Amino acid sequence: MLVRAYLRASTDEQDATRARAQLEAFAEERGLIIASTYIENESGAKLARPELFRLLSDARKGDILLIEQVDRLSRLTADDWQKLRTELHQREVKVVALDLPTSWISAAPSDEFTGRMFEAINGMMLDVLAAVARKDYDDRRRRQAQGQAKAKAEGRYRGRVEDVKRNDGIASMLRAKMSWTQIQHATGASRATIAKIAKRDVSITA
Structure with a gap:
């Protein structure tokens, strides 16, 4: 065992x-x-x-x-x-x-x-x-959505700030043909984040 x-x-x-x-x-x-x-x-x-x-x-x-x-x-x-x-x-x-x-x-x-x-x-x-x-997840998501809706209505909502430096580094690693697993270990980024950067950076998929 x-x-x-x-x-x-x-x-x-x-x-x-x-x-x-x-x-x-x-x-x-x-x-x-x-x-x-x-x-x-x-x-x-x-x-x-x-x-x-x-x-x-x-x-x-x-x-x-x-x-x-x-x-x-x-x-x-x-x-x-x-x-x-x-x-x-x-x-x-x-x-x-x-x-x-x-x-x-x-x-x-x-x-x-x-x-x-x-x-x-x-x-x-x-x-x-x-x-x-x-249930805890659903409750938090609902409260978050309510808070964002209120902030938007009051003109205060700005959304999550992108970590530009880290994401630029991920893009560079992708262009260097590093594997997603290697990039995860190096940056701590999720596969979803890596996929998003790979999708939006035309030079990586070209």
């Missing part, structure tokens, strides 16, 4: 590695080995997350997907959450979250009865926390 740590932040400006030390401490306390760590800056509301699915592709039966909080794994709609749950179930990957103590039993040896009982409890709790995370 190996541990695969998953660290996610929603935007390029956020530090996706913030909880790394906590995950490592959790594993060390239980004598677990973190085989690999997967880091990405993508919205938890998106199912299409390259690093998450690379983790699932790498995982073997019985491996642990270790996260800080359930919302790091999912802010998905109900349909997308069920798709991800099915993927986890088919690959027999166990989810352990620091904010879900009942999931910690999956990180320790147990008899068949105890394992099945806690698997059922954790499945229910994961569904509940994933639904709460989605």
